Amino acid sequence: MNKIKKHLTSYQYSINGIWLAFRYENNMIFHLVAAITVVIVNSLLKVTQTEWLITLILIGLAWMAEIFNTAIEKLADQVTREQDPLIGQVKDLASGAVLIICIVAAVCAAIIYLPYLLK
Numbered sequence: 001m002n003k004i005k006k007h008l009t010s011y012q013y014s015i016n017g018i019w020l021a022f023r024y025e026n027n028m029i030f031h032l033v034a035a036i037t038v039v040i041v042n043s044l045l046k047v048t049q050t051e052w053l054i055t056l057i058l059i060g061l062a063w064m065a066e067i068f069n070t071a072i073e074k075l076a077d078q079v080t081r082e083q084d085p086l087i088g089q090v091k092d093l094a095s096g097a098v099l100i101i102c103i104v105a106a107v108c109a110a111i112i113y114l115p116y117l118l119k
């Protein structure tokens with residue numbers, strides 16, 4: 001019973017983490033708008049089951065990368081708020097991870113949607 005309670009409490013912490021990401025990271029709103037747009041476009045274009053899966057996985061990956069990026073930024077700020085070349089690199093690396101998944105998502109969106117739009 002104690003284990004179940006502990007498990008359920010950990011979900012509370014995780015949900016709090018998502019809430020914190022929205023509070024600290026303005027880009028989270030952009031990701032939310034992008035995710036809602038993808039769901040609407042998928043429904044309108046009646047994309048296939050595989051295309052739904054690919055787009056939903058990409059949405060999840062983008063959100064995951066942004067939340068990790070926010071966590072790393074917070075940790076880096078806790079280490080020092082002074083100008084530090086290594087802290088700068090750490091933040092750039094984390095931000096690079098978000099950019100990569102966003103570029104991949106944009107390319108995949110073009111590959112999936114263009115054939116429907118050019119029909």
Ligand SMILES: Nc1ncnc2c1ncn2[C@@H]1O[C@H](COP(=O)(O)OP(=O)(O)OP(=O)(O)O)[C@@H](O)[C@H]1O
Nearest residue numbers: 025073080081082083084085087088089091092095
């Ligand atoms: N302490 C620091 N020392 C050196 N460079 C830093 C430091 N803090 C930030 N930077 C540089 O400034 C960039 C922006 O950092 P910042 O913490 O402002 O994130 P941000 O651009 O506001 O990110 P986001 O928009 O995701 O919140 C970093 O990628 C890094 O290159």
